[in-house]
Amino acid sequence: MRQFGLIGKKLSHSFSAGYFNTKFKNEGLTDHYYALYEISSIEEIIRIFGIPHLAGLNVTIPYKQEIIPFLADLDSSAKKVGAVNVVKMSPRGPVGYNSDYYGFQQSLMSWLGNKSIEKALILGTGGAAKAVLAALEDLNIAATSVSRNPAPGQLGYSDLNAEHIREYKLIVNTTPLGMYPEVEIFPDIPYEYLDQDNFLYDLIYNPETTAFMKMGAEKGARVKNGLEMLHLQAERSWEIWNS
Known part of the structure; x- marks a missing residue:
C-alpha cells in the first residue's frame, strides 16, 4: 500500500485526488491511493505524517511556507523557492520539494x-x-x-x-x-x-x-x-x- 494526499485549509476545489486516483487506476496501481486532508492549522501535519503507508504529499494554500519547520530536510528546489508544495517521506523523515x-x-x-x-x-x-x-x-x-x-x-x-x-x-x-x-x-x-x-x-x-x-x-x-x-x-x- 502507498498512500498519498494533499494538505490545505480548503480543498473542495481541488483536482488532485481525481487526477492521481485516475492515474493510479489507468496504470494498474491498485495499492496506491490519494486522499484530501483538510487541516485548520499546520500543527496538524504531525498527525498526517503518522498515517500508515504515507509515501508523499502535495501542499497547498496556506501551508507552503508554514510546513518548512516540520520537515527533516529541503531539496534544492525548495531552498531556491523558499516554499514547499511536495513532500516525500524518506527514511530520515519528510523532505520538502517544489514542483510549482x-x-x-x-x-x-x-x-x-x-x-x-x-x-x-x-x-x-x-x-x-x-x-x-x-x-x-x-x-x-x-x-x-x-x-x-x-x-x-x-x-x-x-x-x-x-x-x-x-x-x-x-x-x-x-x-x-x-x-x-x-x-x-x-x-x-x-x-x-x-x-x-x-x-x-x-x-x-x-x-x-x-x-x-x-x-x-x-x-x-x-x-x-x-x-x-x-x-x-x-x-x-x-x-x-x-x-
Whole structure:
C-alpha cells in the first residue's frame, strides 16, 4: 500500500485526488491511493505524517511556507523557492520539494513561445508567488511583487497605474481571488489600461475562465489559466515520489 494526499485549509476545489486516483487506476496501481486532508492549522501535519503507508504529499494554500519547520530536510528546489508544495517521506523523515517552479516555468515558456517579455507583475506574495518569482528570474524576466501590504521593493495595488500596465507586459495572479466558489472576485488592478500587448496568467484553474481573465480578455489581453501548470507540477510530484 502507498498512500498519498494533499494538505490545505480548503480543498473542495481541488483536482488532485481525481487526477492521481485516475492515474493510479489507468496504470494498474491498485495499492496506491490519494486522499484530501483538510487541516485548520499546520500543527496538524504531525498527525498526517503518522498515517500508515504515507509515501508523499502535495501542499497547498496556506501551508507552503508554514510546513518548512516540520520537515527533516529541503531539496534544492525548495531552498531556491523558499516554499514547499511536495513532500516525500524518506527514511530520515519528510523532505520538502517544489514542483510549482517547474510547472509554471514550462507552461509559461510554451505559452509565450518566441514572444519577448522583459518585466512582470506578480500579484500576491505567498508560496506560489515565490515559485513564480524564482521561475521568472531564471527566464531573465524582471518581476515586481504586488501586495496588499507591500514591503520595500514591492508595489501596493493602489500604486498601479497606466505606466505599470504598459511597462509590465506579463501579469501573474498567484492569489486565490476568483477561485471557486467565489468566482466573481478579482485582483484590484487597473484593467482599463490593458491591451493586446499584455499577457495575463492566472494560477487558478477552477473556474476555467476567472474574472481576472475575462476582464483582461475584454481589453484584448491574452489570458491563460493554471491547469497546464497544475498537470506539469503533478507529474513532477509523481517523479519526486518515485525517485
